[in-house]
Amino acid sequence: MTEIRGERAIIKIDRLAFGGSGIGNHEGLVVFVPLACPGDLVSVEFTKKKKSFAEARILEVLEESPHRQEPPCKHFGNCGGCDLQHIQYPSQLEFKKQALESLLARQLKFELPKIEIIGSPKEFHYRNRIQLNQQKGRFGYFEKGRKSFTAIENCLIAREEINKTLTLLESQFKRFEIYFDGQDTHVSPTEYGGSEGSFIQVNPELNEILIKRLIQSIEINESKLDNSEGLFVELYSGDANFTLPLLERFSFNGYSIELNQKNVERAREKLNPINGFKVMKGSAEDINKVHPGDRVKHMLVDPPRDGLSQTVVDSVMAIRPQCLYYISCHPATLVRDLKILKDQYDLLEISAFDMFPQTGHLEVFCSLKLKTP
Numbered sequence: 001m002t003e004i005r006g007e008r009a010i011i012k013i014d015r016l017a018f019g020g021s022g023i024g025n026h027e028g029l030v031v032f033v034p035l036a037c038p039g040d041l042v043s044v045e046f047t048k049k050k051k052s053f054a055e056a057r058i059l060e061v062l063e064e065s066p067h068r069q070e071p072p073c074k075h076f077g078n079c080g081g082c083d084l085q086h087i088q089y090p091s092q093l094e095f096k097k098q099a100l101e102s103l104l105a106r107q108l109k110f111e112l113p114k115i116e117i118i119g120s121p122k123e124f125h126y127r128n129r130i131q132l133n134q135q136k137g138r139f140g141y142f143e144k145g146r147k148s149f150t151a152i153e154n155c156l157i158a159r160e161e162i163n164k165t166l167t168l169l170e171s172q173f174k175r176f177e178i179y180f181d182g183q184d185t186h187v188s189p190t191e192y193g194g195s196e197g198s199f200i201q202v203n204p205e206l207n208e209i210l211i212k213r214l215i216q217s218i219e220i221n222e223s224k225l226d227n228s229e230g231l232f233v234e235l236y237s238g239d240a241n242f243t244l245p246l247l248e249r250f251s252f253n254g255y256s257i258e259l260n261q262k263n264v265e266r267a268r269e270k271l272n273p274i275n276g277f278k279v280m281k282g283s284a285e286d287i288n289k290v291h292p293g294d295r296v297k298h299m300l301v302d303p304p305r306d307g308l309s310q311t312v313v314d315s316v317m318a319i320r321p322q323c324l325y326y327i328s329c330h331p332a333t334l335v336r337d338l339k340i341l342k343d344q345y346d347l348l349e350i351s352a353f354d355m356f357p358q359t360g361h362l363e364v365f366c367s368l369k370l371k372t373p
């Protein structure tokens with residue numbers, strides 16, 4: 001990518017990119033403009049240019065989009081956290097939905113089910129976990145790319161309990177996290193492990209809604225499938241966030257696979273009284289080695305941002321679960337995997353969950369069904 005500081009243009013912003021930049025077109029180039037809002041007319045300076053796209057920064061907003069609002073946080077744009085506080089929340093949802101629809105329509109050349117987006121019950125103060133840095137006794141975040149440090153006394157997307165802890169904090173840790181478990185807050189250093197590497201959904205209210213939707217989809221599929229036996233298998237199962245409510249609702253036999261030791265321990269503790277279900281510590285890539293060969297009725301996958309590796313996709317296609325539920329936190333890798341899975345699976349449902357309001361991220365739930373069982 002070439003650095004081309006100095007070159008300027010006037011651009012109409014017409015959509016939002018995953019990651020949170022506004023997008024416009026200029027002389028055949030797709031231009032990504034951070035902190036722009038669809039509907040804005042902006043004067044920009046290019047910062048990077050490639051053959052088909054460029055990046056630019058706003059010099060001036062010439063005409064303001066009606067979707068704009070005054071960002072409520074004074075650190076917005078500097079701290080490296082939120083991308084979208086300048087956009088009203090209902091419009092954030094609409095723009096994220098449009099971004100997903102257009103990505104899927106461009107990449108998957110078949111008729112798609114109608115996409116629904118489910119907003120977060122809390123637009124602010126939803127995060128139950130934040131990671132902070134300490135510099136000269138002050139706590140804060142680094143700008144994207146870790147260039148400049150912004151000290152904060154309060155974070156608008158963190159839960160109030162976390163902010164309260166932050167005001168009283170006297171931590172000596174260089175890098176640490178504050179986590180609110182629903183009752184208490186916990187401060188732990190991340191440079192010595194902390195809970196780093198282990199995974200916890202950060203938006204508990206919307207997580208509950210996602211779990212209900214997952215149960216609903218399984219219920220619908222169960223009512224249509226024959227009554228014969230089949231396993232429930234879960235890959236990337238974390239600390240049993242989905243496993244526990246699913247096993248409480250359905251009497252499934254089966255197993256889950258999770259790589260992180262702490263998550264596996266927490267999952268085993270939670271699932272202890274449930275018989276007939278095994279939590280395995282290992283890599284999803286090894287599923288072919290551990291799979292007992294039985295028929296799989298329902299398989300749930302919730303991979304990290306990288307999506308499914310080719311080995312995992314090949315294994316899923318070989319095991320042929322009758323119903324496949326894919327939860328993704330990165331639409332680009334989801335669509336890459338759906339392109340392969342579509343040879344064997346019909347896509348029944350796509351629902352987007354706005355787990356991370358004020359940011360350019362989106363969680364997507366897909367329900368798929370084997371074409372020829």
Ligand SMILES: C[S@@+](CC[C@H](N)C(=O)[O-])C[C@H]1O[C@@H](n2cnc3c(N)ncnc32)[C@H](O)[C@@H]1O
Nearest residue numbers: 199236237238241258259260283284302303304
């Ligand atoms: C997006 S999280 C989902 C966790 C869980 N479903 C939840 O809702 O909390 C992805 C999980 O996959 C685990 N993981 C990452 N790579 C893995 C792999 N190759 N095999 C198995 N698990 C993996 C991570 O430790 C993490 O817990």
